[in-house]
Structure formats: structure tokens, C-alpha cells
Amino acid sequence: MTNVSSKLQIHLPSLIPFGFIFSDNRYTYREVFMEGQFEAVVEVDEAGQWTSFIWDCEMEEVYTAHLVTAPAGAFVGQVRKAYQSILDRVEEACCVALPFSKDQSNRLAQLIKEQWGDLPDYPFAKLPTYGAFRHPNNNKWYALVSQIPRDKLDGSGSKEEVEIVNLKVDGREIAELLSQSGIFPAYHMSKKSWVSVLLDDTVDDQTVFALLEKSRYLVGPKSYKAAQGPDYWVIPANPKVYDIDTEFAENKVVYWPQKSTIQAGDIVAIYVTAPVQAIRYVCRVLGANLENHGESDIPTEKKLMQVELLAQFSDDVLPRARMMDLGVRAVRGPRRLTEGVIEVLTSEVKNLH
Incomplete structure (x- = not known):
């Protein structure tokens, strides 16, 4: 029996398109090789655990000679190579690489x-x-x-x-x-x-x-944190995943997955990622670390924050190039803003404090 590498993970949705059949709570793939003498059998349970073996079609029993570590003859080597090539194809098509072993x-x-x-x-x-x-x-x-x-x-x-x-x-x-x-x-x-x-x-x-x-x-580089008053944050929004423009056109108060240590009263700038690449919205956080009781587009186990739209910028106010000049060089996740960007927000948005 052979198990998949500890640094690979079975991607269950890929199994049936590859040729696996689901029956009795497991996925099974069979492929005959060596001119019909053997059959490779790969089985995956619903938890994604994989096992495989060679079936000797003539003897009607599991073939094990390829598992012997001692030197073997040319025929056993051919069986081992053909079988491994089948497993390699299954891994390539149906597994995703994991970064670590645990x-x-x-x-x-x-x-x-x-x-x-x-x-x-x-x-x-x-x-x-x-x-x-x-x-x-x-x-x-x-x-x-x-x-x-x-x-x-x-x-x-x-x-x-x-x-x-x-x-x-x-x-x-x-x-x-x-x-x-x-x-x-x-x-x-x-x-x-x-x-x-x-x-x-x-x-x-x-x-x-x-x-x-x-x-x-x-x-990390230390962005500005106010000694008093709200913190100022920027968070990314991917327009290919979430239509934030329509959301804010229809609702001035929206729910968002809780990010970092953002608290009620903080100011959050929303950076719309490529192809826009600019801060487009400025919001105030009305509530943080809220339970999710019905936001269908956010997993129920995730905490929420409630934000209120304060202002919408044209994309030439804080584009990526200007943000970089003001010390914000990347927005891959929530981060505090620099004093330079905060000054722009303060000058552009009335009643920000």
C-alpha cells in the first residue's frame, strides 16, 4: 500500500473529473497496465486519505514484489516504474502542494x-x-x-x-x-x-x-498610531471577488470580516486592488468583533465589523503611486496608515474625527 506524500493534499473536487468513481463512501480509480497483467488501484476516503496498490490480474491477488527494497529483476523494475508513473499523474492532477509537513x-x-x-x-x-x-x-x-x-x-x-x-x-x-x-x-x-x-x-x-x-x-515598519483618538487603517478589497462599488451604492452601512485589531471608532480606508489600485472609500467602524448571524457571503465562524461610509474618493486622490510616496508601499492585508496618508484623509473628509 502506498500513501500520498505528507506535503501533498488531495483536492477532492478534482477526483471525479480525473476518472475516479465514488461508491461506498470512497473514491476509486483503476487503470490497467503492462498489457493487462496488472491494475493500479487508487482509493481516497472522504477525509482525503489516499492509499494505492497493484492488483495482479492473472493471480487475482495483491502484487507486492515492487515493494521489496532488495535488488530485484528487470521485470519488477518495469512494474514499479509503470505503476509510479500512474501515481505521478494522479498526484499532478488531484493534489495540491502543502508548504510544510505538519x-x-x-x-x-x-x-x-x-x-x-x-x-x-x-x-x-x-x-x-x-x-x-x-x-x-x-x-x-x-x-x-x-x-x-x-x-x-x-x-x-x-x-x-x-x-x-x-x-x-x-x-x-x-x-x-x-x-x-x-x-x-x-x-x-x-x-x-x-x-x-x-x-x-x-x-x-x-x-x-x-x-x-x-x-x-x-x-514591521511602525506606521502611525495615535496616542489619543481613533486608529487609522487601510484594508484591501479585490473587485474581482467583491463588488464593493455596488455594495456602497446600495448601503451606507455594511458588514465586513473582522480584520486585525481594528476597533469601534477607528477610521478605515478601503484600497481597491488591481486594476484600480487606489483608496476609493473612507469609513468609520461602528462595531467590531461582532457575531455573524446572517451575512451569507461571510463564513459564520468569522467575526464581523460594521463600517459606515464617510466619503468616496476619485481614483486620482490616493492612487498607489501617491500612497507609496507617503509611506504605504503595499496593502496585502490590514495595516495602519502613515501620518502622510492620514493628513490627506483629514483634508479631504469633513468631520473625520
């Missing part, structure tokens, strides 16, 4: 992608599985995922390979964090301002993501 690491990578659009890169040629997430405005790491023997983390003597993420933290919080199960002094980074978090579900996703969010903020 489930929690991949869930967090997906959350990072959804929240900010950040993807990992792999900076070490000799350690190709180490993945770094960088702040888009200065290219600094805010998270480094790596695989190490457990002993290097906890001194237990265990050689079990574990996956960890290094995160930057406020040095004043180190002692409290290290008292929590699953959080350790940073591996191969400054122990005064970084910690290593074990990614085996010892620490729940929500807690790890909160640390990720803070790490990203700590390494």
Missing part, C-alpha cells in the same frame, strides 16, 4: 495567506524545508518554520522530529510565555526577543495566530 503548520500558513496574502519562502539551500514568512514592507522575517529533533527544544533526549515556528515577542512577556506548555526559548535565534512554538496542537491555533500577528507587527 497539519497545524499548514493550517497556520493558510490563515496567514487569507489574512495578509503572505507566502513562505525557503531561504536556506542546505535546509530546504525551513520556511520563512516576511513582512512585505521591509522583507524581515516574522515567522520561521523549521523541523528539529525534539531534544533540541526540550532537552528530553528524544530524536523525534518536530515542527516549530520561531516568533518575535515583547521581551517583557518572555517569562509568561515560557510558562505555557508548548512554548520554548527560541531555537537558534535571540532568546531575549524570540520564542519557539511547537506545532503539534499543544498550543491552539488561535493562540499561535495571535502570537504570529504580534510578531508581524513587531518586525
